[in-house]
Each structure stands twice: as C-alpha cells, then as structure tokens.
Amino acid sequence: MQILDQLDHKILAVLQDNNMTSQREIGDAIGLSAPAVQRRITRLREIGAIKGDISVLNPDYLGSQITIVVQVEMETDKVELIAETKRIFKNTPQVQQCYYVTGENDFLLIIVVYTMKEYEGLTHQLFFNNPGVKRFKSSICMDIVKSGLSIRIPS
Amino acid sequence: MQILDQLDHKILAVLQDNNMTSQREIGDAIGLSAPAVQRRITRLREIGAIKGDISVLNPDYLGSQITIVVQVEMETDKVELIAETKRIFKNTPQVQQCYYVTGENDFLLIIVVYTMKEYEGLTHQLFFNNPGVKRFKSSICMDIVKSGLSIRIPS
DNA sequence: GGCTGTTTTGCACTTTTATTTCATTTCCAT
C-alpha cells in the first residue's frame, strides 16, 4: 500500500463528491495538467484507493422502500460462525450495509426492502435460519437524514 | 415525479454499480442506441432520479479511521428539537450517515473519525451540548462487512 | 380504421473529454 501525497488527496476529495468532474477542471483546481491528473487517477484506481464509481440513486423513483435498521446479537463469538454469517449478510442484496461491532450487539445492518412481507421473508432467511443468531431487533427508519460514503479527507 | 419504465430501471441498475459504463455499452446491453441512452440519463439526472455521481474511496489509503455506530435517545419528541438536531447531524462531516428511527432510540449515526480524541470532541459538540439528547450509546466497528448505497431494482 | 400531434428513436455530425506519446523538468541519492 503506497502513500498518497497532498495532490492525490485533493483529487480524491473532488471525486468522492463528484466523479464526473473533468480532468481539466480538477487540474485547474489543484495546479496540474489534465494528463497528470489522469495518470494519478488511473494509479489511484489500480492500487485500489478508488474502489469504484457509482451513481447515487433517489429511492423515491423506484417505488416506496422501507429502510430498516437491524441489530443482531449472536449466541457465541466463534470465528467460523461469524465468518459464515458475514458472508451471508454480504451476499444478500437487501442488506445495503453491514457493520460488525463491539458491545452487546454483534452486527448492525441497514436493510432496504419494498414490502414488510419481503422483510418477513428476509428475517427467516437471515436470522431464524441461522442458529448462531440469538436475537435481533428491528427499527423502522422514518427519515434518512443523511446518507453517503464520504469520509473527511485530511488536508 | 414521473414514472420510469423498464429501460430506465435497467440504466439505473447499471449506473448504480458503475457509472463509468459508456453509453454505447449500456445501449448494447439494453437494446438502445447510445444517444437514446444519453437522453434518458440526462433526463434521469434532471428529474433527480440520479442524485449524484461519486467515487467510492478505500478508507485504508487515508490513514486509519475509526468507524463508530451511535444510538441516540432524545428526551422528548418535539418537532422543532428533532428538526434542529437533524440539521446539526447532517452538517457534521464526520457523520457519514444518519437515520431517524422508531423504537427506544431516535437516531442511528454512522460516524467516521481519525482518533478517539476527535470522537470525544464530537460527542461534546453533538450530544453533551444538545440538551435534547437524553443518552447515547457508542459501538466501535471492528469490520465494515458491507458498505454501499445500492438498492435492489425491481425488474 | 385512419388521421394527427406528441414522443422517442437512430443516424450522422460536432464538440468535448480522455488517453497516449514524447521531450523536458524535477527530485533524490550518490
């Protein structure tokens, strides 16, 4: 894992906000030529500093979804069990995000479904069918106040 | 808010996975010409079905951060208080995500900081300084098992 | 059923952006 310099950081800061910004525009902003910016971006992708490039959709246009925050407590902390559970959560499309955390609860999931029936099915698939799951607690999201993946970039 | 057809859905499904996909490639995949795809994408942006276009960064390249899941319980549910609290959470860069939820806790926050000292400062700024906050519970994230904003698109 | 206005499309073309090439510069390490 290589070290990134200030220019890389500035480029990343721009791209994590808007990756349609042209190389020329970025270059003007940070004092580099467009090709220099392009080579740095290529490198940032190659080394994996940029994991991907996506459009962020407005869920309102895709029918009404229900966002649910789920806290999952496991019976034990056996490595193999945790690893398998992670694998299952990761491969479930409705699971938008999954955090393995300290404290009473072991997992925190952000789940997005279209109907409560769909969610009920999911709970069987993800929790009731997993003997390692001791209990889970669901909270319905009334408002997604803030949503994103941006991280503050040290300058 | 207009209705989207199957072709729009397919375009959105591609873009939320990789928005660098060329219009020609999308067109080939769904049976449209590149210009037709371009016009649809333009429209999807205009109406706000596409909220933005971003690069997803790998945090590992930006120094070691700490991801913390925070559950916040409020004293009361006064509209004005909740609204102001939402505003504060939304405008704090370290707050990556904020959900207003049902149940015992009112807010769920995903917070990303670089040091525990930074987090301690944040807790004062966000919680101790807010008389509406009754209590908050922090869980340290040991593993970001899955992270993203994708939603399943009905086909 | 056929007509008409509207919308969407594909093709050809223009413009913009990304990418490559290459000579020059910068930056270290010696």
Added chain:
DNA sequence: ATGGAAATGAAATAAAAGTGCAAAACAGCC
C-alpha cells in the same frame, strides 16, 4: 555537481458525450 528514476506539460490521437434532424412508434380522437 551528476546520473537515474519518476513525474510533468504540450501536442496529437482516440474515444466518448452531446446535438440536429428526419423517421418511426405511439396515443388519443374523429
């Protein structure tokens, strides 16, 4: 200072996005 590696900018090429326009598809209406 000096040689070598890495990064840069200018110029040229390649690729993609965006535009104009005529044709096709479609919906509503007589």
